[in-house]
Amino acid sequence: MFGKLILIELYKIFRKWRTYIGFIAIGVLLPIILTALYYEGSNYINFSMRALKGSFLVVGNLLNGYLVGYLILQALIIHIPFLIVLVGGDLMAGEATAGTYRMLAIRPVSRFKILTAKYLSGIMYIGILLLFLAFMSIGVGSIIFGTGELLVYSNKIYIFPASDVIWRFILSYIFAMLSMSTVFGLSFLFSSIVENAIGPIVATMALIIIFIILSALPIESLAWIKPYLFTNHMNGWMTFFADPVDWSEITESALVLGAHSVGLYLVSLILFLKKDILS
Amino acid sequence: MEDLIIKVEKLTKKFKNFTAVDDLHLNVHRGDIFGFLGPNGAGKSTTIRMLLTLVKPTAGDIQIFGENISSSRDNILRRIGAIVEKPDFYMYLSAYKNLEILGKLSGADTSKKKIMEQLGVVGLDKRANSKVKTFSHGMKQRLGLAQALLHDPELIILDEPTTGLDPQGMKEVRELIRELRDRGKTIFLSSHILREVELIANRMIIINKGKTLVEGTVDELLKSDTLDVIFEFADSIKASQIINESRFAGMVSSSEKNEITLKLLKDEIAEANKYFVAKDIDVLAISPRKSLEEYFLKITEQ
Numbered sequence: 001m002f003g004k005l006i007l008i009e010l011y012k013i014f015r016k017w018r019t020y021i022g023f024i025a026i027g028v029l030l031p032i033i034l035t036a037l038y039y040e041g042s043n044y045i046n047f048s049m050r051a052l053k054g055s056f057l058v059v060g061n062l063l064n065g066y067l068v069g070y071l072i073l074q075a076l077i078i079h080i081p082f083l084i085v086l087v088g089g090d091l092m093a094g095e096a097t098a099g100t101y102r103m104l105a106i107r108p109v110s111r112f113k114i115l116t117a118k119y120l121s122g123i124m125y126i127g128i129l130l131l132f133l134a135f136m137s138i139g140v141g142s143i144i145f146g147t148g149e150l151l152v153y154s155n156k157i158y159i160f161p162a163s164d165v166i167w168r169f170i171l172s173y174i175f176a177m178l179s180m181s182t183v184f185g186l187s188f189l190f191s192s193i194v195e196n197a198i199g200p201i202v203a204t205m206a207l208i209i210i211f212i213i214l215s216a217l218p219i220e221s222l223a224w225i226k227p228y229l230f231t232n233h234m235n236g237w238m239t240f241f242a243d244p245v246d247w248s249e250i251t252e253s254a255l256v257l258g259a260h261s262v263g264l265y266l267v268s269l270i271l272f273l274k275k276d277i278l279s
Numbered sequence: 280m281e282d283l284i285i286k287v288e289k290l291t292k293k294f295k296n297f298t299a300v301d302d303l304h305l306n307v308h309r310g311d312i313f314g315f316l317g318p319n320g321a322g323k324s325t326t327i328r329m330l331l332t333l334v335k336p337t338a339g340d341i342q343i344f345g346e347n348i349s350s351s352r353d354n355i356l357r358r359i360g361a362i363v364e365k366p367d368f369y370m371y372l373s374a375y376k377n378l379e380i381l382g383k384l385s386g387a388d389t390s391k392k393k394i395m396e397q398l399g400v401v402g403l404d405k406r407a408n409s410k411v412k413t414f415s416h417g418m419k420q421r422l423g424l425a426q427a428l429l430h431d432p433e434l435i436i437l438d439e440p441t442t443g444l445d446p447q448g449m450k451e452v453r454e455l456i457r458e459l460r461d462r463g464k465t466i467f468l469s470s471h472i473l474r475e476v477e478l479i480a481n482r483m484i485i486i487n488k489g490k491t492l493v494e495g496t497v498d499e500l501l502k503s504d505t506l507d508v509i510f511e512f513a514d515s516i517k518a519s520q521i522i523n524e525s526r527f528a529g530m531v532s533s534s535e536k537n538e539i540t541l542k543l544l545k546d547e548i549a550e551a552n553k554y555f556v557a558k559d560i561d562v563l564a565i566s567p568r569k570s571l572e573e574y575f576l577k578i579t580e581q
Binding site for chain 2: 008012102104107109
């Protein structure tokens, strides 16, 4: 029955047009970025390598699918949460608005199963959206630009051999999945409290913006709170593109994000189990 | 097989300082069409929501099929079909898909044949693939009935099942309810259309402000009270004189044109008619105006 419930929830998610906003946004934006990189990508390479050009002779194809995948992940990952809350915020509140809460809750299926199936199907939606992002950036990028060494320019310049890149991308996307699950969990919690989908969407976005601002403020009295803000750990995926990889930092970030995800799910569950369905 | 299908004792629901249901008792027996009546805000919907576990009682006990609703929720709900207030569906899905989803969750046979058969019962088989957002309120109501019956439940809880239906549709629903009763189902029917309850229910309860006012068979409850009976006479002046000389003299409630209205017990109607005929007064028509509606108003206004 539980598998059937998840399939039903996935079916409902993918029959709503708002689900496709994220796919449409990525599907429209990425061809534009890929076209721009096709014509102006060499400028980026030249800019990144300007300090090294005097001392090193750079050969090979640095403007390749891996670089495109990295740049796009870096540019879009902070915007993906806004696409995810469109679905997360609607999952529970949408049922309340439509009045279908009671149609669901009078079935011989426990509230625990209903909520958990919704939560897991939402997580699956995130996975599918990120896979689409990976396909459109790394996959299409590799078809257009080919593959090769990955040039990463952060506080240092790293050049990873092609054979050393795929696992970094896989782990980065798994980490991104964890980050996005936390954002989703927040919107899901708000969604299980109210009876209108707009509220959870706006509240989650507002909270993310507040957390990002708090994370960025160079105020010492707020420093203690920063390690606990999940937004402070969302860029942890970038750690995989360093050498050596700082595993302790990644573990810490993953634990903070994981604790948030589990905590948000549990609070949603408790509220839903106690809720009088009056909609 | 248990005879008492629903047994509610001391049921209470408080929302902060407001008491929606207050120490309510009711019993529904197997095969009953049980009318559940009360004015707006009487606590009917809250009671139905508690029967279906949508709302948690503050106090009291609900037993359905002899089991406690809180400890045997899934077993009980598997045997219940319900419409709670207006039937709401996934508007972006077809009638067929809505039934399939809700049927699967209820453990029903969701084969195409079964779903189409059920849509046929409520006259929606030709609109099976139309999205529910294109349906009128009456069509949604019919679909609501279909989803409530798809898993062949023993107890059917219907909250205002004829709202939005045209007279023909209302008649069809009444016939469907009778047919379900004949098939051994128990029907718990909440309706504000009192005539509807009067026509099909065998037992009923009237509640107000969350409390039970009366409970019993429809016949018993109506019989226990006087009726306004309109007698139409060929000669109302002569009839009026005869009435004034009879024991019915103090029972006249109104007189208009050829019609005189008497307040009578149900058993007294035939007696009055015989009396008028014996006195050679032509009675053209007798119309008992006492209805459940009047009884309901009287009870709830007390």
